Amino acid sequence: MAAHALADVEWDACVLEPLRRPELEAEVRRRFGTLPTSVPYLASVPWVVRSMTDTSLFGAPPLSIPTELAELIGLVVSQDNSCRYCFGITRMMMRVYGMSEKQIGKLEQNFLDAEIDPRSKAALDFSRRLSRAAPRVQSSDVLALVAAGFTREEILEIAFFAVQSVYMNRLMTVSAIPFGPAERLGNSRMIRWVAPLMRRRMNQLIRRARERSGALEAPAAPVPWGFVARAFRGTTAARKLHETLAGAFESSVLGARAKGLIFAVVARGLDCSRSEREAGELLHANGFDDGRIETVLTHLGSPDLDELEAELVPFARGTIRGRPVQLQQRTGALVARFGSERTVEAIAIAALANAVCRLGAVTELE
């Protein structure tokens, strides 16, 4: 029954070249306890694969909210973003954590009528608003969480897991990662029998991640959008956000200017002024003045852009609110012109921009 919730969502074939990297795969297995089927498709850019483990429950585990709530957030945001891959995975996780097929089905079919406690409902409602960003979250949305009894750290973790889903949903959707194995796992009847073992293993991995989490603040080294990571002090997300941003901006597959442009477009589309200023600073440092930035952002193009940038700017815009199949067709065109490696990094930077700009909007409310 549950597969029906996204059964109508069109999904193109993945055009990214799968790549085997044994060392990277071993690293992922250590963290996840398994190798997700998406890894080979994204392995051409190692920081992208690391970001998947780093920002997951097994890299940045929640300290204040229950793990089940973090998973529930993943489920509703993935459904909202029509990500068939993430939806299958989170369905499986929910079942491992003891939610019945019937309860999950009810939640998928009608969130408004689902039998969940008011506190969780408030958290899920906020997560969907943050993900949709139409309009972007307001102070009143945060105050609704405060009224439901959530602390500052809990609110930060709710926001983090909502945008972690925004990030993963775009990564999987725009890449058109085959969803078959994930969907089969989510629907498998076998889960009921192996759930206790899987739950034990996952709890063990999460416990280890908590022990490893170290200081609950972002490192002092400057990194673009470091203000977002710093705002998450008191949670395991602070350091992992910082590391993911550092990995993204240290990578040389795409130039800094291309990355700045992608972030600037997403920030403009989501109406996030703080992130747009940050993108502006990055672009200034790479030879773009205010006038040229404004031309690009007003019309999503400019004669000043090189061939790749001229494609990436409208591509980035599409990732803000596009339908999966439309995004996947654009991805196919990018791979054909610029190859898998640059396309994977472009997808990941756009996904990261969508996540970080949404978080940036939350930090503006503080």
Added chain:
Amino acid sequence: MSAALGLLLAALAVGFALLWLRAQRSTGRARTRLAAASAELERLEHAFARFAPMELVERVIASGVPTSGERKEVTVLFADLVAFTPLSQSLDPSALVRVLNGYFERMSRAITAHQGHISTLIGDGILALFGALESNPWQTNDAVAAALAMRRELAAYNDELAASGLPKLALGVGVHRGTGIAGLVGSSELMQFTVVGNVVSVAARVQALTREHGVDVLVTAAAKQALDPRFQLRALPPAALKGIAEPVATFALLD
């Protein structure tokens, strides 16, 4: 005596068991119907999100139709078929419906592919909105790109019509940008999310002006101001529009 009592108790037990089984079956059927209805509601909710903002759809489901409106900066695209009345009189009804549905299908594809949504179909006319469902800083570029896509779609459709021995269609499009009131408008029996105000009237009248100027797509000065200069436009002499004091300057959209 005790045997009779035993029989009576057994009969009662069987009776209760049968009733319980029937109730269980009936509950099961009701549950299945409820699950199907819930699934349908979820599908409808997502389908409605193509016509109204998702938050608004949820508010309607949770607490009824809100009566409030919101002032919004939008770009309106108004499209109409040229000389459709004589065409409708010359075609038989089933051919006419087929031609019209094929036209709407293609125009709808061009509009939604450029982040627009169709608010209303008025006869053969289309009222499409850009930036109404969610804020969109690129709404005017999207609307004009949609107009170009509509032109291309219509050319391809005309080839198909000609191959079937049917008459070709001609299109008039007006694009205008301004502020309107967005909200759910209508009666309790028919309600739609739309934008009302001068911005819609101007787009409709500019569309009508395409006949006078002999062009297919006209853009107002307000829309041009927000438009990417890479779109090629040709200035036309200002013209008086019904209900608007000053003559309105318009620009023809080139290829």
